[in-house]
Amino acid sequence: MNYDLCVIGGGPAGMAAALSAHELGIEKILIIERDHELGGILNQCIHSGFGLTTFREELTGPEYAERYIRMTEASGIDCSLNTMVTDIKGADEEGFCSITAMNGENGLFRIRSRAVILAMGCREKSRGALNIPGYRPAGIYSAGTAQRYVNIDGLLPGKKIVILGSGDIGLIMARRMVLEGAKVQCVAEIAPYSGGLRRNIVQCLDDYEIPLLFRHTVTKIHGKKRVSGVTISEVDENYSPVPGTEKEFECDTLLLSVGLIPENELSKAAGAKMDPVTQGPVVNERLETTAEGIFACGNVLHVHDLVDNVTKESVQAGRFAAEYILNGKKAWGEAKRPPIPKKEKNTIPEDLDRKRQVICIRCPNGCLVTADRKEDGGFEVSGNLCPKGREYIINEFTDPRRNISSIIRVENGRGPVVSCKTSSEIPKGKIGEVMKEVRLARAKAPVKVGDVLLKNVADTGVDMIATADMEEG
Amino acid sequence: MYDAVIIGAGVNGAAAARALSGYRLKLAVLERASDVCEGTSKANSGIIHAGYDAKPGTLKAKLNVRGSEMMEELSKELGFFYRRCGAFVVCFDEAGTEGLRELKKRGEKNGVKELRIIDGSEARELEPNLSKEVFAALYAPSGAVADPFGMNIALAENAAVNGAEFHFLTEVTGIERIEGGYRIFVKKTPSAAYEAVSKIPETLHIYDPETEYYDTKTVINAAGVYADRIHNMISAGKIGIVPRRGEYMLLDNTVGDYVGRTIFQLPGKLGKGILVTPTVHGNILVGPTAENLPDREDTGTSAKGLEKVKNTALLTAPELPLKEVITSFSGLRAHLETRAALKNREEEDVEGDFMLGEIPDAPGFFDMAGMESPGLSCAPAAGEYIAGLVRDLLRPEKDPGFHGKREAIPNMAVSSEDHRKELIAKDGRFANIICRCCTVSEGELVNAIRRPLGATTSDGLKRRTGAGMGRCQAGFCNPRAVEILTKELDITPGDVCKNDPGSEFLAGGTEYEL
Numbered sequence: 002m003n004y005d006l007c008v009i010g011g012g013p014a015g016m017a018a019a020l021s022a023h024e025l026g027i028e029k030i031l032i033i034e035r036d037h038e039l040g041g042i043l044n045q046c047i048h049s050g051f052g053l054t055t056f057r058e059e060l061t062g063p064e065y066a067e068r069y070i071r072m073t074e075a076s077g078i079d080c081s082l083n084t085m086v087t088d089i090k091g092a093d094e095e096g097f098c099s100i101t102a103m104n105g106e107n108g109l110f111r112i113r114s115r116a117v118i119l120a121m122g123c124r125e126k127s128r129g130a131l132n133i134p135g136y137r138p139a140g141i142y143s144a145g146t147a148q149r150y151v152n153i154d155g156l157l158p159g160k161k162i163v164i165l166g167s168g169d170i171g172l173i174m175a176r177r178m179v180l181e182g183a184k185v186q187c188v189a190e191i192a193p194y195s196g197g198l199r200r201n202i203v204q205c206l207d208d209y210e211i212p213l214l215f216r217h218t219v220t221k222i223h224g225k226k227r228v229s230g231v232t233i234s235e236v237d238e239n240y241s242p243v244p245g246t247e248k249e250f251e252c253d254t255l256l257l258s259v260g261l262i263p264e265n266e267l268s269k270a271a272g273a274k275m276d277p278v279t280q281g282p283v284v285n286e287r288l289e290t291t292a293e294g295i296f297a298c299g300n301v302l303h304v305h306d307l308v309d310n311v312t313k314e315s316v317q318a319g320r321f322a323a324e325y326i327l328n329g330k331k332a333w334g335e336a337k338r339p340p341i342p343k344k345e346k347n348t349i350p351e352d353l354d355r356k357r358q359v360i361c362i363r364c365p366n367g368c369l370v371t372a373d374r375k376e377d378g379g380f381e382v383s384g385n386l387c388p389k390g391r392e393y394i395i396n397e398f399t400d401p402r403r404n405i406s407s408i409i410r411v412e413n414g415r416g417p418v419v420s421c422k423t424s425s426e427i428p429k430g431k432i433g434e435v436m437k438e439v440r441l442a443r444a445k446a447p448v449k450v451g452d453v454l455l456k457n458v459a460d461t462g463v464d465m466i467a468t469a470d471m472e473e474g
Numbered sequence: 475m476y477d478a479v480i481i482g483a484g485v486n487g488a489a490a491a492r493a494l495s496g497y498r499l500k501l502a503v504l505e506r507a508s509d510v511c512e513g514t515s516k517a518n519s520g521i522i523h524a525g526y527d528a529k530p531g532t533l534k535a536k537l538n539v540r541g542s543e544m545m546e547e548l549s550k551e552l553g554f555f556y557r558r559c560g561a562f563v564v565c566f567d568e569a570g571t572e573g574l575r576e577l578k579k580r581g582e583k584n585g586v587k588e589l590r591i592i593d594g595s596e597a598r599e600l601e602p603n604l605s606k607e608v609f610a611a612l613y614a615p616s617g618a619v620a621d622p623f624g625m626n627i628a629l630a631e632n633a634a635v636n637g638a639e640f641h642f643l644t645e646v647t648g649i650e651r652i653e654g655g656y657r658i659f660v661k662k663t664p665s666a667a668y669e670a671v672s673k674i675p676e677t678l679h680i681y682d683p684e685t686e687y688y689d690t691k692t693v694i695n696a697a698g699v700y701a702d703r704i705h706n707m708i709s710a711g712k713i714g715i716v717p718r719r720g721e722y723m724l725l726d727n728t729v730g731d732y733v734g735r736t737i738f739q740l741p742g743k744l745g746k747g748i749l750v751t752p753t754v755h756g757n758i759l760v761g762p763t764a765e766n767l768p769d770r771e772d773t774g775t776s777a778k779g780l781e782k783v784k785n786t787a788l789l790t791a792p793e794l795p796l797k798e799v800i801t802s803f804s805g806l807r808a809h810l811e812t813r814a815a816l817k818n819r820e821e822e823d824v825e826g827d828f829m830l831g832e833i834p835d836a837p838g839f840f841d842m843a844g845m846e847s848p849g850l851s852c853a854p855a856a857g858e859y860i861a862g863l864v865r866d867l868l869r870p871e872k873d874p875g876f877h878g879k880r881e882a883i884p885n886m887a888v889s890s891e892d893h894r895k896e897l898i899a900k901d902g903r904f905a906n907i908i909c910r911c912c913t914v915s916e917g918e919l920v921n922a923i924r925r926p927l928g929a930t931t932s933d934g935l936k937r938r939t940g941a942g943m944g945r946c947q948a949g950f951c952n953p954r955a956v957e958i959l960t961k962e963l964d965i966t967p968g969d970v971c972k973n974d975p976g977s978e979f980l981a982g983g984t985e986y987e988l
Contacts, residue, residue: 035907085907101891105902109895127947129801132723136774137803139972139979143949150953150980156967157981183981225771226976253981266910269728 004079005029005326007100007114009086009267012041013308014299014315015120016069021319022118023076027326031079031112033086033102039073040066041122042145043308045152047406047420047468048173053364054309061406063420063469065308067450089117089271092294116294116322119268119282120315123261123300125170131259135222138229144170144258148177152408155418157181159254163231164188165219167195167202171258176205178256180407180436185209186250189217189233191240194346196260199367202349203360204403208429215348219255220247228255261304271295276338279303286337287321288314293330296322306342307365314339359397363389370394402426407439409454409465414446415474421454424464434459446473476500476690478864479658480638481646481704483507484515485622485850486842487696488629489857490864495636496878497870502688503630503638504660506645508668508974509934510927511626513698514849516937517722517773517805519762520622520753521736523848524561524614526581526589532827535584537852537859542586542616548854552632553882554624555754561617561736562597564608564790573740574612581614588615601733603791617736621754622850623937629854631926632880634678636873640927641680641688643668643975646697649707655691655838656708666969667930667959674963677928692838692864699770699808701829701843708836711814713829713843717770717806720762721779726798726945727756737790748786750794755912755940760787760794766809775802800945810844818863828852830860838867883921883938887913908958909951911944916958923962930963932956933973952979 005027008015011034019030038044043051046062053059056068073080081104088101097113125143142150142158148170150156160183164171167190175185188206193215195202206213214233220242221232235246263281265273273282273290281302282290290297298318299311325331349360350369361368364387372380372394380398382391396402404426408418427435435458444454448471455465478494480487483505491503507513522545528534549556565574574591581589590613597611598604634640643663650657662683672681695704702715725732736751750760763779780802787794813824816831829843840860845852884897886904897904897917904917922929922938929935932942932955941955942948948955956970956979963969971977 035910083906085905085910087913103894103898103905103907105898105905108898108902108905109891124946125949127800127945127949129724129799129945129947132775132780132799132802134775134777134780134802137801139977142952143946146949146952154953154957154967158979160981220777222774225773226972226974227978 002110002112003029004031004112004114006031006116006118006322007098007112008032008118008120009089009100010034010041010120010122010301011036011039011080011082012120012122012299013043013066013069014122014301014311015041015118016073017312017315018118018120018298018319018322019078020069020072020076021316022323023078025320025323025327027323031081031114032073033081033084033100035083035085037083039070039080039082044469045149047152047408048177049404049406049422050365051308055312061420061422061468064450067469086267089267089295091271091292096294098294115326116296118318118322119290119295119297119301120299121264121267121301123263123304125257126260126262128257131257133219133222136225138222138224138227140224140228140254141222142254142256144174144256147174147256151177151181152420153416153418155408155410157183159183159252161186161252162254162256163219163250163252164256164258166190166258166260167197167213168258168260169197169201171256172197172201172205174256174258175211176209179209179211180405180432182440185211186252187212187214187233189214189219191216191218191236194348196345197347198345198365199347199349199360200362200365202347204362207349208403218242222255228253231255261300263301263304265301268297268301279338279341283336284339285334288318288339289321289325289333291333294325303339303341306345310342359394361385361390361393363393372398401429403429403432405432405435406468407436409439409442409444411444411446411448411471413473414448414471416471419444419448419454419471420468421465422468423458424466427458427461427463431459431461435461439465446471475655476502476688477868477870478692478694479504479688479690480694480696481658482696482698483510483630483640483642484513484696484698485511485626485629485853486845486856487694488626488633489853490694490696490842490860491633491638492629492636493857493861494864495633495638496873496876497865498873499868499870501633501638502690503633503640504644504646504658504688505640505642508642508665508931508971509929510630511623511937512973514805514807515622515626517803518622518720518850519749519751519759520619521749521751521848521851522556522618522620523851524581524589524617525584525586526577526612526614527848528584529826530580530583532824533830533859534827534848534852537828537855538848539585540855541852542618544854545618545620545851549620551878552625552628552880554628555621556618557754558616558618559735559752561614561738562601562611563738563740564597564604564611565740566607566789567609570740571610574610577612586614586616589613601735601737603732603793604737605790605792607789619736619751619754620850625850625853627927627938628880629857632878634926635880636876639680640678641682646704649693649704651708652689655689656693657687657689658693659687660685663975665975666965667963667971670963670965671928671930674924674928676924676926678926679928692840692867694840694842694860694864696842698845699806701808701841705833705841705843708839709814709833710835711833712812713810713814714812715844716766716809716811717772718809718846719765719767719772719779719804719806721775721783721802721804722759722761723780723783723799723802725758725760725795726800729758729795729798730756732758732795733791739786739790748783750787750790755943762805767806770806773804773806775804779804801947807846808844809846816841828856830856832863840864883918883925886915886918887940908954909941909944911946912940914939914941919955919958920962923959930959931971931973932959932979935959956980
């Protein structure tokens, strides 16, 4: 099989790169995806917060994926699903890269392609990398594994949870577990700040009164068969546990959200030089790796903060690959490290005056907004970077509301659950009631994005609508 | 009535069972855990020692050299990984060379071949990552590594195929003498997975939760750290085992060639026995510590222990890439603290040796006790040895139907491209890679379940196929493994355990009542 461009990975990076190359006239494009559907990790990120720059609206992960899936399908780009790439080689003398892949349908096969774009994404750091002493019982999951269990498989990994690490995935999963009825005991963070967005500290922890313990880490795991608890200790400036500060927390589950690593086994096997700082391949200004004809974008290149930035970079990668295919190779030039997002170092100010101040959760900026009541009953608002902040804080003090994302069970679907969200905000005080109804609700496949799955949920006047498709199965 | 009941399905129990399964004998293996290889056998160095450590004349010495010699062929016959990578014992000063010479002499007496002492620079030529402080090394080319899980599983599986019954989740609670033998009382733990798997005939799994005892003519006690309790149930000559914990760290296979050989340190003031070794799975293993513990279940790791592993290993290889650690674990060796004489041997002769043989005041009751290092290296030979003693007593006929060869679980990771194609052509599930770190396919996982003594747990799958052993430590594949076990065994996801009942992965569906 010969292609002009072969994209490894059908997540947001792979689809954006393929579409971008396609727009520039590259016709024979193949996306190889190991899962049974396109979308990558977005499919399990059922919360909202995606697409603010790409689509200028706030979407859930599956919705963001769905838009790209539709564009990809409409473009006529070939997709090989359920297919595992086992080896990639850079361009040979005839100018063809070689990709070895396999799937149940075609067995093991080889593809020749003028160019390759690596878009395999990243993975989570595991417990082993932390070397936490204790037993190795069931009940220790990376936050992403737990997310898959809950949001894709419709299964609850535990009922009493401690979370180590306050990256965005950890924060998001804290809320998710609470919505599904589990108790989250605390989130422990070794640093004096969170690597997650400030809005997520507010809407995932504060909203549910989950304690966030800065400068704390898990120093022992208890329970031989299943986790029965953890010891959490304070750490000093060198992140070493301070003796005498140990506290025991009862839990049946420990979720780890301790960082992401680009997944570069294939890149390394292809001979691409790696950058120890990004843990991704070394690239030049055209996102070309040191392996001939092989480009890289998205989280395989370096871990991004937002999917919108993944898309942006991948569009460029698609363009550079298209130019390479159309115009032939240029001198490689110099290595250029892609701009690495500044590591978030967020806290909620301790002196936050909760009577008049909030952290706005409307966008990743997380502005600290202050509202003072004026004599005419209106508000004097300051600190907000945009009008949304004003609207948010006034609502927060008069009628606080939230959007909720969850899953609804599907009776005859290909998968057991479909993701959904509130069609508009519901009163914050009604979250519990809404979730109760959502948990009991059943949907019938086929489901399409936007379908109403539950009308007037908990008498809020708001519907639960599907955020993904679900075929019959 | 059984001819022989073997207590414990670790590597020694499995080796004994297999050695006896070639004869017309009714055999049962009783194991308190949910799978073979759940005690000491699962958490050790995976080393096949050359045989220079043990005191000449001991069973340890004889069985080690015999075990080391037979291992390669056995690994081919039974389909488990084995690699003769060679071993160094290094010392850090001139005084240490005396110790190396001592070891060499001992090894030669034991019959170890090709031992030689090399100086530091030659050692570094062969192992460039060795410390500059290494002064000299004893080089044992016959040192090897093996897959400790694979060996245990293969021995048990082959014993089962040849008629030995395996009863899992069966804990021995008491033993009584009866006419012509022994009655072994047991406590059974119920398990949905076992009930289900026993309905798949090819697994040969048995589910008999009602059984209260087994009657047998002879008993082999291969109960690991509990061997003293079993022994003391029947003999007046009490013995005592102290669990000796060893902690380890495992490094990612991306640095798997950091050393090519097993590097021991000469026991001395720098500590004892922290080794750095490649494994058959392509990782680097460092450890173990040695710490006597009161608790026979304490297989946890400790901050202190891991620190010690780290610091001591760095003496051997100062640049050891410890940021590539993917997991840490610990195992308990069954260290004999109090011995008793056996029928075939005098107590004075055997200080520090295995307790292998018949108990004088319990005819037909055989101990395999104190099987600490080099226990894995010795296991197949120890199994043969103890089986020989049982046969001397029972005088059974050979079983002409004995089939000693085991077909290994297909392995995509190590298969050639042509073999991969072949496997996928036969069953498309071999193209469906479940464990990305170690390239393990759905086909392999299904095979590991639907075969003799097939896996019923995710740990069982891991040890049979390597799924979940890689750098993500099952982050990606755990939900898939749970799904496959659910489907193949026809149980609910909530029934799937990591290992024994009580280690369920899930709290239920999200619809559960709170």
